[in-house]
Amino acid sequence: MLLVALASLPVYSTLARMFFGKGLGGLANAIRLFFTPEIISLLRGEYLQDGWESLKFFLFILLCIGWVLSASELLTKALF
Secondary structure (H helix, E strand, C coil): CHHHHHHCHHHHHHHHHHHHCCCCHHHHHHHHHHHCCHHHHHHHCCHHHHHHHHHHHHHHHHHHHHHHHHHHHHHHHHHC
8 A cells, every 4th residue: 555655646746736736835825724723713814714725635635545545445456
């Protein structure tokens, strides 16, 4: 599974560009807002942006994990 995860780096970068744009600034902002407590975001006036960026980051991570699991399963069935 580790080999599939490493071989999937181009897929991860494509997904990241789809979700966050070309630069790493969008991904960094999403990670920052994902780990910021909602009350802090509310006080900063970033509550709606926090929710949206947190959702995008969660879906990105979920898709990356799902890709590795499904590719590993397909390879296992094809080889064995």
